[in-house]
Amino acid sequence: MNSPQAIVIGCSAGGLNALETLFAGLDRALPQPIAVCCHTGSATVDLMCELLGQHATLRVVEARERASLEGGVIHIAPSGYHLLVEASHRFALSVDERVSFARPSIDVLFDSAAEAYRDGLIGVLLTGANRDGAEGVARIRHCGGVAIVQDPADAAVPVMPQAALELAGADHCLPLAAIAPLLNRLCLT
Amino acid sequence: MNTLAGPTPPPDTVLEDIEVELFVRALKLRYGYDFSQYAPASLKRRVLQLVQAQHADTVSAITARLLHEPDFLPVVLEGLSVPVSEMFRDPDVFRALREQVFPVLASYPQINIWQAGCAHGQEVYSLAILLEEAGLYERSQIYATDFNESALNQAQEGIYPARDAQLWSRNYLAAGGSHSLADYYSARYELIKLDQRLRRNVIFANHNLVTDEVFCEAHLVLCRNVLIYFSDPLQDRTLGLFRDSLVRGGFLCLGTRESLAFAPSAVDFTPMNAALRIYRLESRNGGGG
CATH class of the missing domain: 3.40.50.150 (Vaccinia Virus protein VP39)
Incomplete structure (x- = not known):
């Protein structure tokens, strides 16, 4: 892999708590942009950004259509839209059909980011109750990026990381507590 | 330098990009529908979905059908517009x-x-x-x-x-x-x-x-x-x-x-x-x- 240029994170059931832990452990000097797809039932992600922002070392904002991915900032996919990354490293939104029953879908974010950043991408898949993200992890690895999957035994809901491991494997399979330190190491050296 | 080795094959995602570009060009030249100014990431997803729905192996396969079978055009247009909405959404x-x-x-x-x-x-x-x-x-x-x-x-x-x-x-x-x-x-x-x-x-x-x-x-x-x-x-x-x-x-x-x-x-x-x-x-x- 090249030096990392961006990080994408996917999670579903149990994801909010996992993100809280992860974001609290990130080094505040992290220069890469971070994009997050977290399945949520709410109509907006305002509250999610606020909650996550309380403990995060980095700024947490909703990802904005057409905006560039900003280094050192955590961008959350808006509710009800797929979030994609263009080759120009800008965000795009879509209201296409749900993928794996989800919109935003982790696969959609991971696929597009994998092609936009190729071997400069790190993908992180955390707890969740469906199979969304498995294809995306495969795509990231296929394009030369690094995939980090939460150890299913450590996940609040193991289905999602388990599905990804079975379909795509991972470069690192770790408990949640070890993921932020790994990201800091990969991204700051 | 080893001149016997062929060119390194491009990763298949790059090949797909080439195929999507040709598909878009074919659609424009043959029927006048211009998707060249669509946002690329979503467009590519839709084209690949069309390929899957048609049980085709490659984008090029549906490009060929598009060029030779006018009856296929409505299927393509429907696939590329994927209209999803709700009543009173938002x-x-x-x-x-x-x-x-x-x-x-x-x-x-x-x-x-x-x-x-x-x-x-x-x-x-x-x-x-x-x-x-x-x-x-x-x-x-x-x-x-x-x-x-x-x-x-x-x-x-x-x-x-x-x-x-x-x-x-x-x-x-x-x-x-x-x-x-x-x-x-x-x-x-x-x-x-x-x-x-x-x-x-x-x-x-x-x-x-x-x-x-x-x-x-x-x-x-x-x-x-x-x-x-x-x-x-x-x-x-x-x-x-x-x-x-x-x-x-x-x-x-x-x-x-x-x-x-x-x-x-x-x-x-x-x-x-x-x-x-x-x-x-x-x-x-x-x-x-």
């Missing part, structure tokens, strides 16, 4: 239209509304219901346009899966509907059909935002979650179309997550409700009042 927007925009529209003797990219028509019927309940429908004319002929046909029929009705009813009430959504449709088996009286003042017409020009003078343009699929220059061109179509002080309603930050034409529009992406057209010469 109820707050419809509430704002009713409470903030309709009172102004009410001052016109005839109200023209352009629903651009109407897809399967859910928003057309939503709008008609809203106008009906506001007592404005009799003097309203809705132009509902789309480039996708089969979507337009479905929009005219107004038939939708019954499983959607529950969500739509909730949306309708959240939007401030004064009756029950069920008053406007009949249910049969797994389907609902919207009251066809609702389309008495609707003209469904084929119009392509990419290539066609202004065709009406509108007091309100609704175009929600259509421009998100367009590149910056095409988004800007389309906003220009809306500007030229709107009367002075007319309204533009976009999707709630759309951004005008990269569109020079946006200077002509003033946010009326920025959060809900409802804009008003500025007076053109700055003086007109």
